[in-house]
Amino acid sequence: MELRQLRYFVAIVDHGSLSRAALVLHVAQPALTQQLRQLEEELGAQLLHRSAHGVLSTDAGKVFYEHAQAILKQVADARSAVTQSTTRPSGSVTLGLPHSISGALALPLLTAARTTYPEITLQLTEEISGNLIEQLKSGRLNLAVLFDDGQLGGFEATPLVEEDLMYICRTDSLSKPRSASIALAAALSNTLILPAQQHGVRPLIEAAAAGAGLALTKLIEINSIAILKSALLADMGATLLPLAPLRAEIDSGLLAATPIENPPIRRSVTLCASRNIPLTNAAAAISRLVRQVTEMLCANGAWPGARLRE
Structure with missing residues (x-):
C-alpha cells in the first residue's frame, strides 16, 4: 500500500x-x-x-x-513538524469543538489565530463530543475541546473553564420557575430537551439525577443546538445547559435561565491532545492560544457563566 x-x-x-x-x-x-x-x-x-x-x-x-x-494528516503533520520554525510556526491545525462550546470560543479564537499566527491555517470542526473523542484518537484532529468526565486519562489535558448548568425555558413558559433558583428534582419533573445518552451534558445530568435518587422520565432527545433552540422557543420543554450556547436568546428575552440547586450541576471544559501523536509546533502554538483566549473571555465576561480552571 x-x-x-x-x-x-x-x-x-x-x-x-x-x-x-x-x-x-x-x-x-x-x-x-x-x-x-x-x-x-x-x-x-x-x-x-x-x-x-x-x-x-x-x-x-x-x-x-x-x-x-x-x-x-499525520504524514502532513510530520512533514510540517520538521520544516516549520519554532518562532514562526506554520502549517495546518485542526481543532474540534463541541456544539455547545463553539458559540463562545470559535470566533474569538479564529480572530486571535489570524492576528497572532498568520502562517497557521486553523481548521475548526464542530461535532458532538463523542465523535470528537474518536477523531482525536485516530489523529484526524490535532486538538479537541472536551468535557472532563473523569475518562480523559488517555489524552494530554489542559484545564480551561468550569460552567454551571442552568434550567432554561421560554420566558413565558408555564414551566418557568417562580423563584430565583430551581431544585434539581423540580427541574427533572418537567419535560426536558437534552442530547442523547453519552453526548454533551447528558452523562453529567444522568449522574446528578442518580446521585440524588432521581430519574429522567419526560425526555425529548436532540443533538443539534439549532434544533434544540427551535424546540425551546416552541415551548416543547426546557433544557439543562450552560448559558453560552443560548446566550443570544437569553439576552434578547426570548429564553430565561434559572440556576439549579440541591444539587447544582457543573461541567469541566478541557483542551485535549493525543498522548501518542506529537503536536507540531503549529498545534502547540494553537494549544497555548486556546488557553490565552479562554482567559481573556473569562476576564471580560464574554464567556457567560464560565470560571477559569487552573
Missing part, C-alpha cells in the same frame, strides 16, 4: 467521480483506476460502487476513508 494510493482514494471519494479526481490530481484516469484496483485487491474488499453518475463508498470504503484521512 502506497501513500499515493491513499491520496487517490480520498480524492475520488471527495470529488464523487474518477474523472473529476483525475483532473484535480493531474493523473490520467486509467492510471487512477489501476491504482484503485490494486488497492482493492490488496485489501480484499470493494471500496467503491461505480455507476454512470459517479462513485459511492461501500461500507468497507467508508471505514477505509476515515483511516486514510487520518494517515494522510
Whole structure:
C-alpha cells in the first residue's frame, strides 16, 4: 500500500467521480483506476460502487476513508513538524469543538489565530463530543475541546473553564420557575430537551439525577443546538445547559435561565491532545492560544457563566 494510493482514494471519494479526481490530481484516469484496483485487491474488499453518475463508498470504503484521512494528516503533520520554525510556526491545525462550546470560543479564537499566527491555517470542526473523542484518537484532529468526565486519562489535558448548568425555558413558559433558583428534582419533573445518552451534558445530568435518587422520565432527545433552540422557543420543554450556547436568546428575552440547586450541576471544559501523536509546533502554538483566549473571555465576561480552571 502506497501513500499515493491513499491520496487517490480520498480524492475520488471527495470529488464523487474518477474523472473529476483525475483532473484535480493531474493523473490520467486509467492510471487512477489501476491504482484503485490494486488497492482493492490488496485489501480484499470493494471500496467503491461505480455507476454512470459517479462513485459511492461501500461500507468497507467508508471505514477505509476515515483511516486514510487520518494517515494522510499525520504524514502532513510530520512533514510540517520538521520544516516549520519554532518562532514562526506554520502549517495546518485542526481543532474540534463541541456544539455547545463553539458559540463562545470559535470566533474569538479564529480572530486571535489570524492576528497572532498568520502562517497557521486553523481548521475548526464542530461535532458532538463523542465523535470528537474518536477523531482525536485516530489523529484526524490535532486538538479537541472536551468535557472532563473523569475518562480523559488517555489524552494530554489542559484545564480551561468550569460552567454551571442552568434550567432554561421560554420566558413565558408555564414551566418557568417562580423563584430565583430551581431544585434539581423540580427541574427533572418537567419535560426536558437534552442530547442523547453519552453526548454533551447528558452523562453529567444522568449522574446528578442518580446521585440524588432521581430519574429522567419526560425526555425529548436532540443533538443539534439549532434544533434544540427551535424546540425551546416552541415551548416543547426546557433544557439543562450552560448559558453560552443560548446566550443570544437569553439576552434578547426570548429564553430565561434559572440556576439549579440541591444539587447544582457543573461541567469541566478541557483542551485535549493525543498522548501518542506529537503536536507540531503549529498545534502547540494553537494549544497555548486556546488557553490565552479562554482567559481573556473569562476576564471580560464574554464567556457567560464560565470560571477559569487552573
